[in-house]
Amino acid sequence: MMGWTTLLLALREIRRNLMRSFLTVLGIVIGVAAVVTMVTLGNGATQSVSDQISSLGSNLLMLRPGQRMGHGSSGAPPFKAEDAAAIKAQVGALKAVAPSVSRTTVVVVGTRNWATSITGSNEDYFIAGNWTLTEGRLFSTNEERAGKAVCVIGATVRKEMFEAHSPVGDTMRIKQFSCEVIGVLAAKGQSAMGRDQDDTVVMPLRTVQRRLTGKTDISTILISMMDGASTEQVINQITALMRERRKLTDNEDDNFSVQDTKEIAKALSGTIGTMTTLLGAVAAVSLLVGGIGIMNIMLVSVTERTREIGIRLAIGALEREVLLQFLTEAVVLSAFGGLVGLLLATVTCYGLASMLALPLIFSPGINLMAFGFSAAIGVIFGYVPARRAAQLDPIDALRHE
Amino acid sequence: MSDAEITVEPDALIQLAGITKTYGHGQAALEALRGIDLSIHQGEFVAIMGPSGSGKSTAMNILGCLDTPTSGAYLFEGVHVEHLSRDQRALLRRHYLGFVFQGFNLLARTTAQENVELPLLYRGETAEARHELALDALRSVGLEEWAHHTSSELSGGQQQRVAIARAIVTNPKVLLADEPTGNLDSKRGHEIMELLVGMNREHGITILMVTHEPDIAAYAKRAVHFIDGQIAHDALNGNAP
Numbered sequence A: 001m002m003g004w005t006t007l008l009l010a011l012r013e014i015r016r017n018l019m020r021s022f023l024t025v026l027g028i029v030i031g032v033a034a035v036v037t038m039v040t041l042g043n044g045a046t047q048s049v050s051d052q053i054s055s056l057g058s059n060l061l062m063l064r065p066g067q068r069m070g071h072g073s074s075g076a077p078p079f080k081a082e083d084a085a086a087i088k089a090q091v092g093a094l095k096a097v098a099p100s101v102s103r104t105t106v107v108v109v110g111t112r113n114w115a116t117s118i119t120g121s122n123e124d125y126f127i128a129g130n131w132t133l134t135e136g137r138l139f140s141t142n143e144e145r146a147g148k149a150v151c152v153i154g155a156t157v158r159k160e161m162f163e164a165h166s167p168v169g170d171t172m173r174i175k176q177f178s179c180e181v182i183g184v185l186a187a188k189g190q191s192a193m194g195r196d197q198d199d200t201v202v203m204p205l206r207t208v209q210r211r212l213t214g215k216t217d218i219s220t221i222l223i224s225m226m227d228g229a230s231t232e233q234v235i236n237q238i239t240a241l242m243r244e245r246r247k248l249t250d251n252e253d254d255n256f257s258v259q260d261t262k263e264i265a266k267a268l269s270g271t272i273g274t275m276t277t278l279l280g281a282v283a284a285v286s287l288l289v290g291g292i293g294i295m296n297i298m299l300v301s302v303t304e305r306t307r308e309i310g311i312r313l314a315i316g317a318l319e320r321e322v323l324l325q326f327l328t329e330a331v332v333l334s335a336f337g338g339l340v341g342l343l344l345a346t347v348t349c350y351g352l353a354s355m356l357a358l359p360l361i362f363s364p365g366i367n368l369m370a371f372g373f374s375a376a377i378g379v380i381f382g383y384v385p386a387r388r389a390a391q392l393d394p395i396d397a398l399r400h401e
Numbered sequence B: 001m002s003d004a005e006i007t008v009e010p011d012a013l014i015q016l017a018g019i020t021k022t023y024g025h026g027q028a029a030l031e032a033l034r035g036i037d038l039s040i041h042q043g044e045f046v047a048i049m050g051p052s053g054s055g056k057s058t059a060m061n062i063l064g065c066l067d068t069p070t071s072g073a074y075l076f077e078g079v080h081v082e083h084l085s086r087d088q089r090a091l092l093r094r095h096y097l098g099f100v101f102q103g104f105n106l107l108a109r110t111t112a113q114e115n116v117e118l119p120l121l122y123r124g125e126t127a128e129a130r131h132e133l134a135l136d137a138l139r140s141v142g143l144e145e146w147a148h149h150t151s152s153e154l155s156g157g158q159q160q161r162v163a164i165a166r167a168i169v170t171n172p173k174v175l176l177a178d179e180p181t182g183n184l185d186s187k188r189g190h191e192i193m194e195l196l197v198g199m200n201r202e203h204g205i206t207i208l209m210v211t212h213e214p215d216i217a218a219y220a221k222r223a224v225h226f227i228d229g230q231i232a233h234d235a236l237n238g239n240a241p
Helices: A004-016 A018-055 A081-090 A124-128 A141-146 A155-162 A205-213 A231-245 A261-304 A306-314 A319-355 A364-390 A394-399 B056-063 B086-096 B112-122 B127-140 B156-168 B186-203
Strands: A060-065 A094-109 A112-121 A133-136 A150-153 A171-174 A177-185 A200-204 A220-225 A256-260 B012-023 B030-041 B045-049 B071-076 B097-100 B174-178 B206-210 B222-227 B230-236
Touching: A004 A018, A004 A319, A004 B112, A018 A261, A018 A319, A018 A364, A060 A231, A060 A261, A081 A094, A081 A220, A081 A231, A094 A124, A094 A155, A094 A205, A112 A124, A112 A155, A112 A205, A124 A220, A141 A200, A141 A205, A150 A155, A155 A177, A155 A200, A177 A200, A200 A205, A220 A231, A231 A256, A256 A261, A261 A306, A261 A319, A261 A364, A306 A319, A306 A394, A306 B112, A319 A364, A319 B086, B012 B056, B030 B056, B030 B206, B030 B230, B045 B056, B045 B186, B056 B174, B056 B206, B086 B097, B097 B156, B112 B127, B112 B156, B127 B156, B156 B174, B156 B186, B174 B186, B186 B206
Parallel strands: A112 A200, A150 A177, B045 B206, B045 B222, B097 B174, B174 B206
Antiparallel strands: A060 A220, A060 A256, A094 A112, A094 A171, A094 A220, A133 A177, A150 A200, A171 A177, B012 B030, B012 B071, B222 B230
């Protein structure tokens, strides 16, 4: 009486107590679903970040005044447009250098208001950011030099302010001045930080400096390197140039920082990975609790079925046959729970991924692992009750009320 | 008692010699059996009688290989079984013994058919053979029509007949019945006894039956009386049906 027959017996037992079997496996179902959902969504978030790296444009550096961390960032002198020009002229292997300054301001079209981020920069900004147009055109070098009131808007601004009709040629009012919409940028979606990158308006740098900030300061210089350029070498060159331009002596620290956006994205991916592991571990605990639930019910079941076990032993069941039967019941229950958990996880992931705008990445590894783990839980937590059943004395078991 | 001291009766199916059973140790020790000698031959129908505490249930457990004696020899078809391991005794029960209990002891929420198939399952019979043999056994107790009813849908008498079907489905050498009519009214009790007498007479199954009711014991061809852990009286019943 091995193999197939044992499985048949186990299934019969589970069917005999359908409601209880269902409640027993609920813990496993939830545990498996939680683990798989957490890990799948975590992988989606990581994927989203690495998508972001490529949408940032390859080999992008960000030059900012002050140090990234610690003191000194507030007092550091800002950059000027001339710094950007110097970098473009003196550092090799660069594709684009975009000095930029940003302000959050309300824009008005007719009766509509929208608070958005207005960035002043040059044509290189679109190269560095990997932006493409869906309508209209970008501003020209002449418009940039003259500080013309023209702007290129992001997909979100277009949707909020103009709805269906084409905005090219229309004007938007920004504070005290009007500006002509000359182009619409293709949508990029959320940034790695969760910011909507399409909620933006880009204008010539000079226009923003004159009409919005009233200063010639710039906050960030975006630098895009040629493919194959050595990031380290470029950073060293920029650092040396900036130290010279800012007249820093040898014993003074840099009062600016050059960040490799790839490094930032990598760090972010790492953080998300850690979070995923942590959440997965918490979910794994619930899987363990589910296993204890199975052990509990199996122990109750053994007590309740003492007479039945007595009958089986009396008519000649061997110890290992009874052990195997109860163990199989536990494993079938937990494996079934695991399977239902995987289904639940698939549904949950599908729903949550579309809600959180994350890519859905099906990973066979985590699904197999969660299923295998749930089956293993059946073996581990089913063993004690099964052994108790197998070692019952048939005479006592038959007398049991 | 060592094996050497037993005089083997070659034609006996079951032979007990100097069987004792003591529960507990020292002062608290309780001697349930105090030297039982008993021979049972193929085809006998033996009623084991006695007041409660006389040791008849203990003797029955030892005869049914559910328990082992403290000392003495137990020969089953000439083979010593008193020192067999738990699993060896299980195999002996599986292949040679059938049990009928006072409380029927059918599996709950399980059909009569499945109950009768249970011992065949442990013997590794195929599904087809199980099905056929179980139906045959149910037919012989007159419950063929009830094969697909669960035990809760059957009356007490019917349940005991299913239990008998389960006990004989493996075609055992010996059927051990422990107060088989104890939970039944007198009419159903007599029906069950008629059935057992039929099994004994037509199929030649050896039956050992514990009972304390004289009118039930009257169906047996031989009555063994236990008192204080010993056999007080062992006689053939000339009036048995």
